[in-house]
Amino acid sequence: MEHIIRRHPFGWMICRRLFTAVLMSLAVMFVVFFTIRMIPGDPAVNLLGADSTAAERKAMRATLGLDKPILVQFSIWLGGLVHGNLGYSYAYGKDSLSVVTPALCNTMMLGVSASILAIVIAIVLGNFGASNNKTVRQFSSWVEAFFLSAPQYAVALILLIVFTVQLRVFPSGGLHNTGVTDIGDLLSHLFLPSLALSLAPGAQMARSLKTSLLETRSSDLIPSLEARGLSSRQVMVHEYRNAIPPMITVLAIQVGSMLGGALFVENIFSIPGLGQLVVQAVGLRDFQTVQSSVLVIALIYIVVLTLGDIATTWIDPRLRRNDHV
Template sequence: MARFMLQRVITSIVTLFLASIVVFVGVRLLPGDPALVLAGETADPAVVAAIREQFGLNQPIWIQYFNYVGQALQGNFGVSTRDRIPVAEILLQRLPITLELAGLAILVGVLIGLTAGIVSAVKRGSFADYAANVFGLIGLSVPHFWLGMLAILFFAINLQALPASGYVAFTEDPGENLRRMILPALVLGTGLSAVLMRQTRAALLGQLSADYVRTARSKGVSRNREVKHALRNSLTTVVTVLGLQLGALIGGAIITEQIFVIPGFGKLIIDAVSARNYPVLQGAVLVAVTGYVLVNLAVDIAYAYLNPRMRLAGGAR
């Protein structure tokens, strides 16, 4: 097991290193000059040159990269070129908001997706099975921005039951915070629940038709115990899907936060792109990538515990 975990940790470190290069270079491939944006289109060339020197934009890109990585490893992501606030401070303000939204979306996705998948598999061929499959198809097909606008139109404008947009911190007013996060969480969690539903259904059907279940059935084991044991063995698929869907959840959060005017990571990235704010954009994307890699590392370890054959395949003895 130790060898398996070491392999996964090394793979995660290499992935983070390569991702940091892609993020750093990709940000600089964006059209527009951040120094010119800060100075203004009609600024004196000397002012533009001074801004480039201040933020190190006049150095070779490889020197900029190693300077950035060295500072980032110490928790210093630079200073925002727009308002001169440390990027780490901005990220610490915005990260809890997106984590709350993602956590609520995962809760929605797991509750709806697992329930629908189990019901669909156990009652295969019934109306509930067909309804769950239709729900899964709709959830995978409908884009977040369209679903978000429909949710605002129906729940906020027509029914006036929930706020259409805005954010209130949980520490200020927990009740109002949850009221304003319900719609974004439902919109973001719908796609995840659809994926979980289909994967849970497929995995559970496969386990219910396995030899050990047929043997237990022939011995008179109850249906509930059959489903319980089959579901336990299906959890490896569910855990893997949850880890893989984190990237889609982050991408969906960018759109969802923009629609519902939530000041989280998504809106921060959009604003940073518009302002050519390199330090904020690099820091936000790098933190998001790091989170994605760490979650997938945790998923690999959890998968190994749930499925011992995975450890053996990874080299553990």
């Protein structure tokens, strides 16, 4: 076994990360299922109305499977997940997968656009923060502190009021204007919510980039590269190569922040994503849709963390050697 690990450290690392991801996913499924069951209210009453009879409510609970012991409900739900069945949403009148999938696609579009903006913000602020100019460094630090301290829902409200209500530069909500489906219209609708989600993650990545660049420039690496006759552009490539792995790790972690912020931002900008779906499903006491949505969000976070870990190790070979020491 030790021989295999030493010959294939990267493959062994991937197996370990995937095994950890599976364990985390099982733990998330357990927590999500039992936490959702703690939400106050009776789904049968929400579906049938307050004027329904006790017999009708009892029959509805039996239809929903809520009359069975909680562990039996969990085993049935887990068995359905294995076969790709997230359950049936009686509030929406169709299976939960059909309800969650369109919302997931919209949230993914928002998340990808927010991640791109966060990377752009990180590169700009990170380079400003590592500048030799003291004024530029101070300005970068102030902007980072502001971006990190501003709540995403507050930023979303400010952007909505300023750029849609006052200036009327961007549309107020949704993903498309009525009857319009071109890419330009979609991007104009995504820009403000993506910006609201990207400021804090971008500032966090900027700090990571700034720290990595300053550490690399103060080390013996740069003088040795210059002594070997490398051009300034080649030296810069080595600087960024050392700075990229920490940025990837921070970006993967910040995905959780963006997914959490989407709960507020999607509702503020009326985007039909997972965040808006969760809020609506909680109001309807739709257990199946809530637990399916929360589970999908958690699994996305686990997958992104795992991929970020693998990408970081692939870029930096030193981590492969340290992983099995």
